Amino acid sequence: MALNNYNELNEMQLDALREIGNIGSGNAATALSSMLERSVNIAVPTIKVLDYNAVVETLGGPEQLLVGILFGISGDVTGMIMFLLHKEFAHMVLDSLVGSEFDGYTELDEMDQSTIQEVGNIMAASYVNAMAALTGLTIDISVPNMNVDMAGALLSVPAIYYANISDKIILIEDEFDHDREGAASHILLIPEVEGLQKIMDSLGLGS
């Protein structure tokens, strides 16, 4: 039976997605860790099939200030990958790599923006490569786009993208942090239903 809706995923399929999230984010964390020359921890990923308002709540409420980096994914799996970094995490990255400060309320200069985008790019590419290796599928990512704004406003972009398909969106959510408090950040993998079906088929879990 083909998947029509995110709600139809069975427990085994959800486990497979969790594993993809695990391997993908493990790779992304390793890439980040070697760039920053410090340890980065990841939590066990969670899979959530949620409506938009609930997603926003899990990220700290609609007005939570976040740095968002968005990638389109294409090829066998289409959808989006979004990194959401808390300002402390973004500050830590900028401080480590280019020695600049970030308080979240002053605008980032071009150098800082391209640093954040490049870090996002390397992490997203690591994530997607791990996914492609596991499934044998071809998955490409677009160039990164970033913005610093309210969580609700950033998430409205994937929410609108999915609103034509479903009231709910599926999130494969990985949480990262390093030794500092309150610097947790998230990677959200937001695949379309057709892409999910291909992932399941490639793993022999299609029916």
Add this chain to the structure above:
Amino acid sequence: MSNQIVVGISDLNIAMNGDVLVTYALGSCVGICLYDPVSKIAGLSHIMLPTINDFKDSNPQKEKFADSAIEVLLNKMAAAGALKIRIRAKIAGGAQMFAPQNNTNLAGIGERNVQAVKNELARLRIPIVAQDTGKDYGRTLYLNSEDGVMKIKSVNKGEWVF
């Protein structure tokens, strides 16, 4: 003491007696404020998409679309005692949060939402007296039923009233 009534995404509501309607973090979505200054009845709708006609689901939620939500809100206000002929609109949102992705149909969605809202308000013959739309930042919107003032709050760019 006035109360705050929160309007979520794809949602709408009305307020009176000085209560304040609020919708958080509009990105590419559009917030539509309707106000009747005589009955002091305010209405706020938070739409995500331009048109209900594109929707694939058999049971679409009317509150989600520009061309179906505003009429629902208008009827709700009328049922509470507002008079359509006195109602004026203020709109905000429709930002482009990220540069368009080439593999999606999202390009210009904020702008298309704003245009759909304008078309629908024109069809319903409700004049737009203020707007703060487009650009690339999120907006939290407050509508006060006491005076019909729309207040916009952003993260980095400050606050305005209309």
